[in-house]
Amino acid sequence: MAITDTSTFPDPVYRDTVLAPLFDGAKTHFAGHVRAINRAHLVMLTETAIIAPGTAATIAGALRDIDAEIDIPALTYTGAYEDYFFLVEAELRARIGADTAGALHTARSRNDMDHTVFKMALRDRTDTALTQALDLADALIATAVAERDTLIVAYTHGQPAQPTTYGHYLAAVLEVLLRDITRLSEARAALDHCPMGAAAITTSGFAVDRHRMAGLLGFTAPLRNSYGCIAAVDYVTGLYSALKLMFLHLGRVVQDLQFWTAFEVGQLYVPNALVQVSSIMPQKRNPVPIEHLRHLASATVGRCDMVVNTMHNTPFTDMNDSEGEVQVAGYAAFDSGARVLALLAALIPATRVRADRVAANMDAACVTITELADTLVRVEGLSFRQAHEVAAHTARAVIADGQPLGAGFTAFARAFTDQTGHAPALTQDAFAHAVSARHFVNSRTRFGGPAPAPMDDALSALRVDAHALRSAQTQRRTRIDAATTARDTAFDHLMTGA
Template sequence: MASQFPAPIYRDTVLAHVFADAKRLFLDSMIEIDYAHLLMLTQQKIVSRETAVLCLRALDSLDLEAIRSTPYDGSVEDLFFLIEQKLADLCGADNAGRIHTARSRNDIDMTMYRMVLRSRLLATLDAVAALRTRLVTLASEHRSALMPAYTHNQPAQPTTLGHYLMAIIEILERDTERLRAAFLRVNRSPLGACAITTTGFPIDRAQTMTMLGFHGLQTNSYGAIASVDYITESCSVLAVTMLNLGRFAQDLLLWSTAEFNFLRLSDGYVQISSIMPQKRNPVPLEHVRILSSRSLSEAQSTLQSLHNTPFADMNDSEDSFQPLVDMAFTDGLRALLLLEGVLSEATFNLDHMRARAAGSFLTVTELADTLVRETGISFHQAHTFVAAAVKSANGIFSAEAMVASVLASLATAGVQAPEPSILFRALDPEYFVAIRSIPGGPALEALSPEIARAEAQLATDRVWLASQREQIQTAQRSIRKAADSLLAAQ
């Protein structure tokens, strides 16, 4: 015998979950859309002022907390119909039914999704800005702190902690640019597209666009309903941000090992062992790593979920899909906030980092460069002389031995040698850094302007963030003001 709607299995596997997700993620946006659409219908004289007043009073009377605690019982299909039912109970079915003039669940859904996604993007941008602020402070404080740079996980050349951190800051600046661009494409209103072809009613899409805080319209109604690229772009940008964050976290975890001993987390950010009394485990950094990996994977899963779906209104991008987007941004936000918190109390072992920068033959590139500048030989020949000196040292670095070996090679080749003091200077890590003063280098004269630029860019981005939030908040206040004005007139 055929079941009645909702079939128990369908109810338990789909509808109850969709209902719970909609209450958690979209209830506030759905109600905001009801207000804006009703006010526009009234302005356009599609709904009478008398009906509008009754509907506004009903909207004002909704107990949203009670709705959030309502379990799914199958008496309605979804949250939209529950709200419609409750409004009908408050102002009559005929009045409540008029709110749905010239709209569809399709354009309501697409509008809600964009409203929630834009808030996720702004929260992510806020967290990235907070992390950038922390890193700019650290880079400024440690702009002269020597440390080894690594290639292929091997010590390579001396640099500074400020130089390394500035590289991470630049990555986060690019992440910010990508997130901002995604936000601008998300923040377009699809409301008024209705099912997929708009409506014959003379609605004003620009009015609801403004009242809901959107920058513009997602104009083509077919695309407003069928397109998903605003989601896939946002999630792709998030995935890139999380990939970058995970690589930084991996470096910090390596620096926290006893073997590296570059970074020490505060007591508030370490966990102990239940058996080993000596352990100070940098567990929060591991959480940053897994949270960023989770976020990246969830963001990538949105693209995989939408691959080869039809260009149309479909549930593949809606009810059971949207929580995946929320998970990706929630985990990404957790990772960003946690890393900023860890770094706010962490300390660097500067003396040890400096000592490591002075050893392991890290300065010998400059020795080869100095030979080129002082003697006129080719870099290839200079590289050969210095490589021979390194090889003869058998892994034990000695400036005296290096200089002696190079002087011997120059003499054998019949090349006039520079003063030994010039060669010893080339092996000094501070000199190594100081002479690399072209744009992008670690020398103070190159790095300090970049730190200042990063501070200025951060200030600019914070102004932009504040302006976007203010636009949305202003729009929300305008809805309330318009509703109050209409109610006061009756």
């Protein structure tokens, strides 16, 4: 039996739950990129003689008028047209007639247009994120230089371990951040290949110039396989995976900052400008920006996971799962991530190490005891295992007596004699020097260590790496700006009809 269908598109519920949110996302995030694609495609169609110059001039004039006369942010979805693309097409038809207006869509599809639009939107956001991350890297470098010799306690497993410097710690953070920036930059490179010209799936019978189209839109080249142009989503999953790692790793640093500012540890001071007070307990200084950093970093990680997980078990074809709605939802990761990068770049240079608390914690925990064992191997000729036993007995004794290690020569001499059967050659002054935090750090002169020489080498190398990443980012934006100028010039030329 034949089905009688008197319904009309769109169903009100479908309109309100799907089409209207998609339209709002398109007008907010994609309208400018659709405009760029329309202009570039018209230029390419004219240069390849697929449409005549006179037709191109008419279309160009209408596109210019649409851009000038339609207040895109004020548009409200009514259901009169399926989406933003069809609204623009309808405006063209109303101004210059269906036949002429329809020529603009020759040899293209919403499929290749959509993925091109998504890439253009993502590259802008990624470039902003990379710039902010590099700004954070610069702040870390400057702070690490300033704090190169500032002693701190390094913790392992939540316990005081050894002395190092704040600069050494920040340089380690910086190395990870630069690797994360490199990963994000490599993911950004996947956005540099243009899907335009793939049309629906298999390119077109028209002699389009895909390389010209890519160049006009600021891409380095077309994405080669036309099926992959509309089916592959690795440019999305790879990008959000790289973005996720940056904020996962920064979140670990934030956790350290939280621990170090705790009253019981107190080795890091946060200035009043970044501290909130209690509404009832006047003695409290709450460094709550650190908490905001932690939850914003976690939210960014979760938002990245949402995008990646949405692609799981989807078909390898053009599909809505990877398109407008999930693209717009993913931008929240860039928004929260931007807040993390900006706040962290302000917080870290503003912090100060509390030398008094560092010294107290070092004394209480005997964090220099490893160097005593090393010194006994070098000076007294003990095996490391025997030297370790002497050092361990010394540490236990001074901790039991509530003494700093530097004042524990008597405990050391007793432990040494008990273990070796003779008195140590190490004098009291030499002992105090061996267990001082400054000597501990300055003797770690190996590659990658906290002593001044390897730190200077490391910071110099990190500056070079950061500069190279910054240069690559600048070149990308220069290319896109040049493409915008070239595209607009070529488009303006079309309106002469020459």
